[in-house]
Amino acid sequence: MINMPGEILKVEKLCFKYNDADVLKDINFTLEVGDFVGILGPNGCGKTTLLKNINRWLQPHQGNIHIDGSNILKISVKDLAKQVATVPQDTYLDIAFTAEQIVAMGRNPHLKNFESEQSKDRAIIEDSMKVMDILHLKDKPAYQLSGGERQRVLIARALAQQPRLLLLDEPTSHLDINYQWELLELLKKLCVEKSLTILIVIHDINLASMFCNKVILLKEHRIFKMGNLTEVLNEQNIREVFCMDVQVTFPKDSLRPVAIFLSPTDKNVLPKPFKSLHVICGGGEGEKLLYYLSQRGYKVSVGVLNKGDTDWKVAHLLGFTVIEEVPFSPITEEKILENISHINRSDAVILANIPFGLGNLKNLACLKQLVARKRVFILEEKDIGERDYTNGKATQMYNEIKERATVLKSMQELKKII
Numbered sequence: 001m002i003n004m005p006g007e008i009l010k011v012e013k014l015c016f017k018y019n020d021a022d023v024l025k026d027i028n029f030t031l032e033v034g035d036f037v038g039i040l041g042p043n044g045c046g047k048t049t050l051l052k053n054i055n056r057w058l059q060p061h062q063g064n065i066h067i068d069g070s071n072i073l074k075i076s077v078k079d080l081a082k083q084v085a086t087v088p089q090d091t092y093l094d095i096a097f098t099a100e101q102i103v104a105m106g107r108n109p110h111l112k113n114f115e116s117e118q119s120k121d122r123a124i125i126e127d128s129m130k131v132m133d134i135l136h137l138k139d140k141p142a143y144q145l146s147g148g149e150r151q152r153v154l155i156a157r158a159l160a161q162q163p164r165l166l167l168l169d170e171p172t173s174h175l176d177i178n179y180q181w182e183l184l185e186l187l188k189k190l191c192v193e194k195s196l197t198i199l200i201v202i203h204d205i206n207l208a209s210m211f212c213n214k215v216i217l218l219k220e221h222r223i224f225k226m227g228n229l230t231e232v233l234n235e236q237n238i239r240e241v242f243c244m245d246v247q248v249t250f251p252k253d254s255l256r257p258v259a260i261f262l263s264p265t266d267k268n269v270l271p272k273p274f275k276s277l278h279v280i281c282g283g284g285e286g287e288k289l290l291y292y293l294s295q296r297g298y299k300v301s302v303g304v305l306n307k308g309d310t311d312w313k314v315a316h317l318l319g320f321t322v323i324e325e326v327p328f329s330p331i332t333e334e335k336i337l338e339n340i341s342h343i344n345r346s347d348a349v350i351l352a353n354i355p356f357g358l359g360n361l362k363n364l365a366c367l368k369q370l371v372a373r374k375r376v377f378i379l380e381e382k383d384i385g386e387r388d389y390t391n392g393k394a395t396q397m398y399n400e401i402k403e404r405a406t407v408l409k410s411m412q413e414l415k416k417i418i
């Protein structure tokens with residue numbers, strides 16, 4: 001078998017059955033070094049089974065799988081484990097071990113029989129734990145870890161294995177949006193900087209679009225489409241595979257499709273009173289609101305947000321326009337002017353139920369300037385007094401804005417209008 005330069009994985013005519021049921025039919029694809037490829041498809045279409053064939057937990061009924069030119073059935077399990085690591089869907093961990101001991105197991109393929117870890121191995125284990133932000137959990141027994149913590153331990157174990165190909169089966173399922181983003185960003189970095197190749201089962205189309213360079217769309221146990229994002233993630237393919245109506249848009253200057261799922265209610269019944277909205281949010285308080293506006297198909301701008309903020313991540317994920325400031329910095333005049341220009345262009349503004357500190361007070365000042373000539377909605381789930389960390393400056397401005405705005409006390413109330 002001659003492998004092409006840069007090719008790390010070749011799957012040829014792969015077929016797999018459980019008993020007599022076909023689960024994978026005629027699967028053919030290749031991965032290049034540094035690829036970050038998402039596998040998407042409905043439940044039960046064979047995504048996990050495909051990964052289990054590649055890491056040899058299962059054996060194909062027909063076809064071949066080559067890693068770096070070698071047939072995986074012809075190399076030892078240990079040698080395969082030096083090349084391929086897996087983060088399984090199931091986060092079960094042996095309760096007898098601590099988090100650190102589990103991560104250390106990632107070094108086993110690199111050790112001789114009965115050899116103990118050397119200082120180089122210890123450094124790799126520590127580094128993997130640091131990267132996954134679990135150093136503080138190192139002495140915790142597995143049974144005391146939360147679902148998300150267990151998932152991060154398993155990823156750290158796979159990183160400690162230092163594989164060339166990393167298989168991940170829904171690794172973000174237990175993680176909150178921040179950890180999801182950080183994990184995928186880290187994996188992307190490893191692809192670019194360390195030539196790691198990643199094959200990841202992922203259900204969130206927009207997360208896949210944000211981080212993968214290619215996707216494989218499975219339907220009824222076959223590859224329905226494989227290719228770059230724009231080739232695969234279009235409205236027709238998503239409709240055919242998931243039986244869901246979506247609207248696919250492209251955020252400004254981006255070739256990454258963003259899918260907005262349209263429920264029958266969103267499509268027909270509730271008319272949208274506005275076309276475009278500007279949202280002032282931050283710190284994760286805008287997350288539910290942003291997802292809702294996306295589902296309803298609004299054109300949304302958001303700002304000013306510091307890069308890395310939870311709402312910044314969600315807004316990017318949803319393909320919204322974001323007016324952004326460097327992390328942990330006060331908002332500059334330049335960004336305020338940009339924000340004002342977006343507010344002026346939008347049909348209405350929504351002020352989310354956010355806390356105010358000196359860092360984001362300028363967002364409020366900017367809204368105060370515009371409230372006389374703009375339709376403003378305030379989502380007020382908590383009294384301003386409870387979220388004012390500015391010695392009353394925010395409360396004063398907020399109350400002035402409130403006099404001219406429509407106040408909505410909950411998301412339910414907001415949904416009746418917007």
Ligand SMILES: Nc1ncnc2c1ncn2[C@@H]1O[C@H](COP(=O)(O)OP(=O)(O)OP(=O)(O)O)[C@@H](O)[C@H]1O
Nearest residue numbers: 018019023041042043044045046047048049050089
């Ligand atoms: N051990 C098994 N024995 C028999 N059938 C199995 C076994 N494991 C999985 N299957 C079946 O094989 C099919 C594919 O399962 P697989 O787990 O690969 O799907 P998937 O696409 O990863 O699904 P999901 O999105 O729900 O995780 C399903 O119909 C499943 O019921």
